[in-house]
Amino acid sequence: MTNSSLLTADNVTKAYGGVQALRGASFQLRAGEVHALVGENGAGKSTLVKIITGAVQADQGQITLDGQVISNNSPLAAKLFGIAAIYQQPALFPELTVMENIALGLEHKRAWRIDWRQHGRQAEELLARVGAKIDLQTCAGDLSMPQQQLVEIARALGADARTLVMDEPTSSLSEEETRNLFRVIGELRAQDAGIIYISHRLDELPLIADRVTVLRDGRTIETREMSKVDRHELIRLMVGRELSAVFPKKSVQPGETVLELHRLSSHATGVRDVSLTVQAGEILGLAGLVGSGRTELARTLFGLTPVDGGTVLLRGEPVGIKSPADAVRLGIAYLPEDRRRHGVILEMAISPNMTLAALDRLSRFGFLDFRQERRIAAAYAERLGIKTPSLRAAVATLSGGNQQKVALSRWLATKPSVLVLDEPTQGIDVGAKAEIHSLMVELAAQGLAILMISSELPEILGMSDRIAVMHAGTISGILDRAEATQAKVLALALG
Amino acid sequence: MKLNRYKREISAALAYAALLLLVGLVAPGFFSVANWHDLVMNNAPVLVVAVGMTLVVLCGHIDISVGSQFAVCSVAVAWLAKAGIPMPLLVPAAIVFGAMLGAVNGSLAARFKIPSIVVTLATMVAWRDGLRWITEGAWVQNLPVDFQWFGLGQVPGELLIVAASATVFGVFVWLLKNLWAGRAIYAVGSDAEAARLAGIEPGTVVFRVFVIMGALAGLAALLNAVRFAQVPGNSGLGLEMKAIAAVVVGGTAITGGRGSLVGTLIGVALLGTIGTALIFLGINPFWEKAIQGAVILAALASDVVLGRLSRQRI
Numbered sequence: 001m002t003n004s005s006l007l008t009a010d011n012v013t014k015a016y017g018g019v020q021a022l023r024g025a026s027f028q029l030r031a032g033e034v035h036a037l038v039g040e041n042g043a044g045k046s047t048l049v050k051i052i053t054g055a056v057q058a059d060q061g062q063i064t065l066d067g068q069v070i071s072n073n074s075p076l077a078a079k080l081f082g083i084a085a086i087y088q089q090p091a092l093f094p095e096l097t098v099m100e101n102i103a104l105g106l107e108h109k110r111a112w113r114i115d116w117r118q119h120g121r122q123a124e125e126l127l128a129r130v131g132a133k134i135d136l137q138t139c140a141g142d143l144s145m146p147q148q149q150l151v152e153i154a155r156a157l158g159a160d161a162r163t164l165v166m167d168e169p170t171s172s173l174s175e176e177e178t179r180n181l182f183r184v185i186g187e188l189r190a191q192d193a194g195i196i197y198i199s200h201r202l203d204e205l206p207l208i209a210d211r212v213t214v215l216r217d218g219r220t221i222e223t224r225e226m227s228k229v230d231r232h233e234l235i236r237l238m239v240g241r242e243l244s245a246v247f248p249k250k251s252v253q254p255g256e257t258v259l260e261l262h263r264l265s266s267h268a269t270g271v272r273d274v275s276l277t278v279q280a281g282e283i284l285g286l287a288g289l290v291g292s293g294r295t296e297l298a299r300t301l302f303g304l305t306p307v308d309g310g311t312v313l314l315r316g317e318p319v320g321i322k323s324p325a326d327a328v329r330l331g332i333a334y335l336p337e338d339r340r341r342h343g344v345i346l347e348m349a350i351s352p353n354m355t356l357a358a359l360d361r362l363s364r365f366g367f368l369d370f371r372q373e374r375r376i377a378a379a380y381a382e383r384l385g386i387k388t389p390s391l392r393a394a395v396a397t398l399s400g401g402n403q404q405k406v407a408l409s410r411w412l413a414t415k416p417s418v419l420v421l422d423e424p425t426q427g428i429d430v431g432a433k434a435e436i437h438s439l440m441v442e443l444a445a446q447g448l449a450i451l452m453i454s455s456e457l458p459e460i461l462g463m464s465d466r467i468a469v470m471h472a473g474t475i476s477g478i479l480d481r482a483e484a485t486q487a488k489v490l491a492l493a494l495g
Numbered sequence: 496m497k498l499n500r501y502k503r504e505i506s507a508a509l510a511y512a513a514l515l516l517l518v519g520l521v522a523p524g525f526f527s528v529a530n531w532h533d534l535v536m537n538n539a540p541v542l543v544v545a546v547g548m549t550l551v552v553l554c555g556h557i558d559i560s561v562g563s564q565f566a567v568c569s570v571a572v573a574w575l576a577k578a579g580i581p582m583p584l585l586v587p588a589a590i591v592f593g594a595m596l597g598a599v600n601g602s603l604a605a606r607f608k609i610p611s612i613v614v615t616l617a618t619m620v621a622w623r624d625g626l627r628w629i630t631e632g633a634w635v636q637n638l639p640v641d642f643q644w645f646g647l648g649q650v651p652g653e654l655l656i657v658a659a660s661a662t663v664f665g666v667f668v669w670l671l672k673n674l675w676a677g678r679a680i681y682a683v684g685s686d687a688e689a690a691r692l693a694g695i696e697p698g699t700v701v702f703r704v705f706v707i708m709g710a711l712a713g714l715a716a717l718l719n720a721v722r723f724a725q726v727p728g729n730s731g732l733g734l735e736m737k738a739i740a741a742v743v744v745g746g747t748a749i750t751g752g753r754g755s756l757v758g759t760l761i762g763v764a765l766l767g768t769i770g771t772a773l774i775f776l777g778i779n780p781f782w783e784k785a786i787q788g789a790v791i792l793a794a795l796a797s798d799v800v801l802g803r804l805s806r807q808r809i
Contacts, residue, residue: 304691304692328694334692342689343689344689345685345686345689346686347685348685352678356678356693359679366674366676367673368674410693
């Protein structure tokens with residue numbers, strides 16, 4: 001192992017809108033090392049990787065490669081600098097053959113035509129280097145996930161990549177496939193490549209990583225030798241986000257059990273055997289890492305993905321929910337995660353947006369009651385403090401926080417008994433966030449059962465009566481408000 | 496605020512006004528009663544089809560088979576008339592027959608999720624060639640007198656045709672605004688997934704809209720057929736383009752979710768007038784299609800420009 005520095009990120013900052021994703025992250029990758037990057041959701045790992053691969057530009061700070069500062073980074077520039085990234089979901093062209101996919105990464109300067117014979121030879125060599133036995137003429141889409149991953153690595157090698165970023169590469173691999181991947185990574189390391197390895201599987205890090213850097217809240221917390229740190233210590237470094245906001249949580253005496261899931265499974269989305277209860281007046285926090293199945297569980301509950309095992313009970317009665325329309329009728333409301341895409345209809349005015357889910361409630365024989373619609377819209381606009389000159393303005397003209405309030409109004413207008421909130425305060429400003437938190441408390445006090453998905457540990461700890469933690473599609477533990485700590489939640493989330 | 500919301504309709508109306516002004520200055524003969532009579536009569540059925548097309552485009556789809564539906568319904572009602580079915584029964588027959596054709600499109604597009612352009616391309620060819628095969632290209636002639644009486648030059652019949660088109664237009668304007676189903680059409684066209692998450696079933700909405708489209712194509716076919724002594728097997732050729740163009744020129748977004756029937760009315764008027772206006776302006780009528788194309792491009796371009804301007808204001 002050499003000690004020369006291959007790539008360094010120096011005090012990098014990046015803000016998306018008002019959200020500060022990186023606040024001075026530094027990182028140093030040596031040639032011939034596997035460097036693990038860990039941190040909880042939103043710690044800034046993906047943003048740092050995107051800056052290194054040129055997908056986004058840093059606001060401040062610099063990336064240095066082989067002692068040379070990369071000023072105008074872009075995906076093309078990064079490729080020329082020999083930086084390649086391999087993501088959780090392989091990014092091959094499924095309709096092209098393996099050879100064509102690899103050839104796309106190869107340099108063919110000055111060539112006026114593609115020399116397929118030479119490409120074939122090169123592709124074979126590259127596949128041999130990663131230890132894959134794959135027919136060059138197979139369509140990439142027909143390959144298994146691990147095979148696709150190997151083809152991607154081969155393509156990266158063909159492009160002379162010396163810096164490889166791997167984002168959760170083992171999340172869908174079996175044990176044996178993981179071992180093979182590690183063998184390939186080991187060989188790349190022996191050939192002096194530098195590998196940035198992102199993983200939530202803390203247990204596999206000692207097997208593969210040389211050093212580990214912990215990010216938290218967009219800052220580099222520490223870089224350690226992998227052999228000198230254990231799982232417990234890593235979790236300790238990852239948590240400890242400061243509890244910046246004071247949460248308005250009030251304790252409510254929970255009423256009857258409103259929602260009960262009994263061994264609920266949805267094969268298509270990986271949700272399996274989820275059992276939990278939510279009582280009237282209770283806020284149940286649903287924690288877990290991104291990809292642990294929280295949103296998938298909510299979507300299954302709302303009839304968006306088919307249930308293929310277990311039961312949903314509302315007030316003790318088993319119910320069948322086959323579509324969102326069913327769910328709405330039964331009094332379940334779901335505020336989706338991707339607000340701009342699905343929570344509101346941007347080009348529609350505010351009042352029709354608010355009443356969209358309750359249209360049958362405010363129409364008689366299918367005819368809309370405009371007076372009632374205006375009354376409902378005005379009432380929620382006032383109650384939630386939506387700042388707009390007119391309720392006829394398109395939702396697109398509102399700020400993110402106000403859009404989220406419109407999305408929430410839409411669901412409150414249906415008078416639900418179960419409210420599922422998926423990342424209710426993601427990407428909105430501090431003021432609107434506090435208002436939404438107060439509203440949640442108020443709604444719980446009125447007897448609503450609230451299931452809140454959040455990737456923000458302080459929000460989970462601050463707002464929930466109980467916390468259910470998900471890992472790999474199922475509940476790995478349920479904590480009471482009193483016993484929950486950041487470290488306990490994270491330990492359950494990591495499995 | 497309110498004007499801003501209708502800026503697309505207003506710009507189409509201004510374009511129409513400019514056209515009328517130009518023709519009025521150059522050739523005042525354009526404003527003769529006979530000429531306007533022809534314009535209104537020829538475009539009344541187009542308006543009925545364009546109303547349906549507006550709904551289809553608003554919910555994010557397209558129907559290029561309306562011309563063929565129109566032809567099939569024309570021939571069907573003509574045969575029924577010859578078979579002795581009385582006029583009052585032909586109206587529901589045309590509508591139901593059209594609705595059935597629309598249901599074929601609707602179920603393929605909504606239930607099986609085949610893109611509507613592909614579905615309606617297939618049915619366009621299938622209906623048209625099926626009809627040619629059945630009729631062997633022959634026109635339906637010797638229609639019974641009471642069928643023709645209805646519109647063949649007689650004033651009451653013609654008034655009835657215009658009144659029917661105007662009623663369809665007015666009723667749909669009102670329904671689109673006041674029925675929650677109308678709101679659902681806009682929601683599905685803006686963002687089908689968001690609508691689904693709000694408990695609306697996009698498939699059902701799309702299916703019903705295609706059925707309405709077919710029903711209106713059937714009605715339009717009847718309104719057109721009664722004016723002539725015979726029904727050609729190839730009627731309605733190019734009708735889909737007329738309807739879609741009128742919808743787009745009237746300011747409805749081809750991607751769905753935004754637009755109005757009033758805009759479509761202006762679009763039908765503008766595109767329907769251009770051909771005759773050219774003759775009065777002394778321009779070779781062969782230019783008609785080219786100029787219609789230019790108008791459509793201008794409408795789309797102004798849409799992009801207006802969109803950019805309003806985004807800057809935000």
